[in-house]
Amino acid sequence: MRLSDTVIGCGLFAVSVIAFQLASSFPSVPGMRFGAGTFPLVISAVLGACGLFLAVSSILQRSPRTQSATPSDAPWRLNEVANLLIVMAAPLFYIFAASRVGFFLTSVVVVFMLSIRLWGGLLRSAVLALVCASLTEVIFGGMFGVPLPKVLFSIRELLG
Amino acid sequence: MMEILSQSAGLVFTPYVMAVILAASIFGLFVGAIPGLSATMAAALLVPVTFFMDPVPALGAIIATSAMALFAGDIPAALLRMPGTPSSAAYVDDLHRLTREGKIARALGACLLFSASGGLIASVILILGAPLLARFAANFSSDEYFWLACLGLSCAVIIFAHSPLKGLISLLIGLLIATIGTDLSTGYARYTFGYTNLIGGIGFIPAVIGMFAFAEILKYATSTDTTATREPMVNSKAGGFFAETIFLFRNFWRNHLRGSFIGTVTGVLPGAGGGVATWISYAISLRFAGKSKDPDIRALGSITEASSANNSSLGGAWIPTLVFGIPGDAITAVVLGVLLVHGITPGPQVFVRTPELVYSLFIIFILANLLMIPLGILAIRWAGVILRVPRAALMSVIVLIAIIGAFAVNNALFDVGVMLSLGFLAFLMQKYGFPVAPTILALVLAPIVEQNFLMSLMKARGSLTGLVDRPVAIILAIMTISMWLMPVYGYFRRYIIERRKQSMH
Incomplete structure (x- = not known):
């Protein structure tokens, strides 16, 4: 392009x-x-x-x-366009899914998909996604009181 | 005065504020040391966290983060020949060559020492200059504020943009975006297309996060050099930083003072920031170093001068931000947003109504620059670990933080959409050579320009003479209009020279 x-x-x-x-x-x-x-x-x-x-x-x-x-x-390469689209899709997916399945599951999917695409490695991306989603929910939802939607699952409820 | 100072010290020297400053400093060092993540991005990512703090720790966090990130950009520049922040790009070759030759303590020592000292000099100028300017600005009316904002915007576009035309277009895009929402003079909803979410206008914080954090991620994701081989990392195990201090100060104090002065002055001018300050200082240091034959001395002189300018520009940029509410660079534009979120409108009245807040900021500036030395030494020692953190993994995490940051402002998913849209816009602008900083400055300054413009017109019953009916306003108007005429003059000058050349042939 x-x-x-x-x-x-x-x-x-x-x-x-x-x-x-x-x-x-x-x-x-x-x-x-x-x-x-x-x-x-x-x-x-x-x-x-x-x-x-x-x-x-x-x-x-x-x-x-x-x-x-x-x-x-310089014309855009297919790889660059794919990366651009997946990063652009992340906030859109969050807007669509957060209120339906909750913050934690949406965040896990967002970080996992981005990590798989940009970093690579199934296991390490899964670990990164779980750790990142848990920490952000605890910090922003717990410590700062941001009303992150819970819906199906919440790590804060699990931790009590 | 002493009472205010002790009140301010009481606000800063609490375990909570000190812990926030320490944590923000570490965060700033980490982000600044990662190539591709800028000091502005560090400040933008910190904004959502600062909502939940009182003004003093919130602003302290941003001051500490940005000061540390500006210095930390030198670490990968020295070890990998990759500037961590754009401000370190000017002297990256000199820095890397000295480090490769085993002079890491001297090279990075100069960066650290003179970044901290440059920051301190700028802090002193800020402490002495800002209250004086505030006293002068206390008599300003809408005319002066209108021209001052115009002068700031013109400065960002005409002097510092690579292409004044593209800089002007960036600025106009920002101004147009800022007009979305309810007009205060008539209560009419402009460009909202029936969306109630747009009635309040485009949120500044989601815009900042989008344009400085999300756009950078898009840039990273589409850059072809994400897999490019880096230069092998030079060993960062070095000691003797303190032993080098005397040598550096004895030989380069002139460069240091000159760099700090240039940095502070450049910082005051809207739209400039650390990047411009370092390039100007670097060029000046090369001119003054003409007689020196030793390449190491020449390189250290340039590093000293540019490092001093880099960190002193931050203090300089705070002067117009605090006194006039006109940000000196992109970082202070973020700061302005944080101030407004906390219900503080910068301007001369801040010095009268909340002097303890202003003096707290001054104390934090000094603290952050002093803290830079021990933390900077630790960051250099641990650089090997910091630089091995995979950027690709960090980017995924930053996307999530950007989303939550945008959401947390009003707990609205709409703001996530604003962040996404403006991030994409900024990404496209950068890709096609349009600077982003004028757009952000325009978003901040548009209300000042419009409200003061309309107020002056109302005072003069609709006549444009209302904009130039006071001496200071006339001077500012002449300065602004002269600046607008500069590119026209340049264009005609080039045209005449070319015509003369053609007629001679």
Whole structure:
């Protein structure tokens, strides 16, 4: 996947147009010409101009020499995309599962899956996941009083 | 004054606060020593824990963690030629060469000694300078605060960003994100799209955790060098740190003072931080070391100057944070979030209403820098063990801590989503050359800019002259607008030079 400054600039311009459009409908302070929309209007206008400038200057500067691969331009490898997706999936899984199966089991799955993918080793990943989930529940749930959902299983209840 | 000092000492010198500072110091040394984990990440990961503390231990923990992490970045730089934090990157080659040649006590001794001493010098400047500035700033009105915040944001974008255009875009993204939620002047919910969770705006703490911790994990997970072979680790068993102290101070006191001064000044400027301070100091030390033929002396001079700048920048960054509520770098932006969570709004009034808190922070600064020497020596001795901790395993654990940290702010799963979204945004920004620090500064400063802008307009019945009706505001406005014109001037200057070259050919 490659994403050039031209594409980013155009994307920013599109976002700023939407933001500007929405901000123009925000109400003013009664009796004044400014209000809730003033600040977002200024920001989205400048952002749009910057986005356009980025896109245009990227097109103008494009030459065989400047097109050579830079680290940011390097295409993503399949392995990197898989790693990215699994790390991104971890909080999403937590949001979905924590209230259904509880903090402990969700945390075990999150750490285990990440560890298997990034570190490797079934047994050591399992041990890491169990130790990590137990400690975080005891520290945050017990000592700091964060209301971590219990649902199916809780290490604090097991420990009494 | 003495009464306030004794009150402050009473707040700091309790077994609980001392234990927190000690634990935070060890945590900072550990995180800083792991390549790829920055001092800002250490501070961001500590934030959820600080919710459950009183302000003094909470801020003490962050001061101690960030000071230690900034120094600890030098340990892997010396032993593995891998800077632990970006701030150590400037002098990594010199440091590693000296260590490889068996001069570890001298090389890392210089880092440790001058990091601690640089931090102490900055603490003294903070202690003397902040109350004076606060007295001056006590008369500031909305106009001055508006321009001051604009000046801070402009500084972050124009002077310190690699590309001013991309820096400006990062800043505008942050400002736009900050406008989400209820507008205080009208009570209107902006960009909420009917989601009640967005009415309160984007939480600063989930944003910080996402942009500094989660984004770093994404960066690690997608980096191709996770399996790359490291340089073989140099033996870290070294003694004689104290014996080197006299030699180092006698030969490099000028570098030390210069580095500490540059670090403190750079720290005061918003958006700069330790990374910029070390590179500036490193470049200056090379210029001054021109006459010296001994490569070891030249290298030690550079290490001294840059290490001093690295840790003194932290103290410098606290000056605008405490006095104006304008963070000097990403770490102090995190600090500002912690202060606000604890119901403390930084500014000149903090020095009047809660002086004991301010002086407690000063005491903690001195303590943390003194504590750095014994703990730093232990960290160097145990570096072999610390550096063998597998980063991949740590990353899995950090993801879980980031999730709980974001959740713990309001006990809301929505904040986990905010952390994820902004973490991904920061990851993409970094990947395509957009700096993240201006976005965080914008998130912090947007309310200051907007509220003071609207307040000044209201005072002047809608006229823009309300922004420049006081002498200090005019000076700040001129400084800010001059800064905006700098890139335009640079662009036209380059254009004219190129045209002249072309006409000569």
